Amino acid sequence: MISKELVSRIVEEYLQPTDYYLVDVAVSADNRITVEIDAFAGVAIDFCVELNRYIESKLDRDVEDYELEVSSAGLTSPFKVLKQYEKNIGNEVEVLTVEGKKLTGLLTEVSPERFTIETEKMVKPEGAKRKQLVKEPVTFAYSDVKTTKYIFRFK
DSSP states (O other): OOOHHHHHHHHHHHHTTSSEEEEEEEEOTTOEEEEEEEETTOOOHHHHHHHHHHHHHHSOTTTSOOEEEEEEOOTTSOOOSHHHHHHTTTSEEEEEETTSOEEEEEEEEEOSSEEEEEEEEEEOOTTOSSOEEEEEEEEEEGGGEEEEEEOOOOO
């Protein structure tokens, strides 16, 4: 079986001089290899083809047969690496906590330990007759989050 570590090394070697970064590598028991990449400026299909060819040049089908797929990380797929959070600063995201609570808000801050979204909610201030829209920052440790996804809206 082809190892995930081998494929990751090959991909990282190819991506190192570029603006692209590795999001995920998966290798199934029947050698179905899936590589997900991303970049702050988006992923070109031609680059995926080039990377696919590079990986194939480093693996020997005569030794072990495999199926290879190289693609960009899905637009609405959950974030898997820190750079995806960094790429989406200023965008609306949906956070699902490990407790099952869902929040949506604008991704405002990202660090290696945590990230912050700005949520909006209607609150009735004391003495007021009507509720007002209030923005509130909510900070999460990555360990407290099950998934974070970019929210794609057609306006």
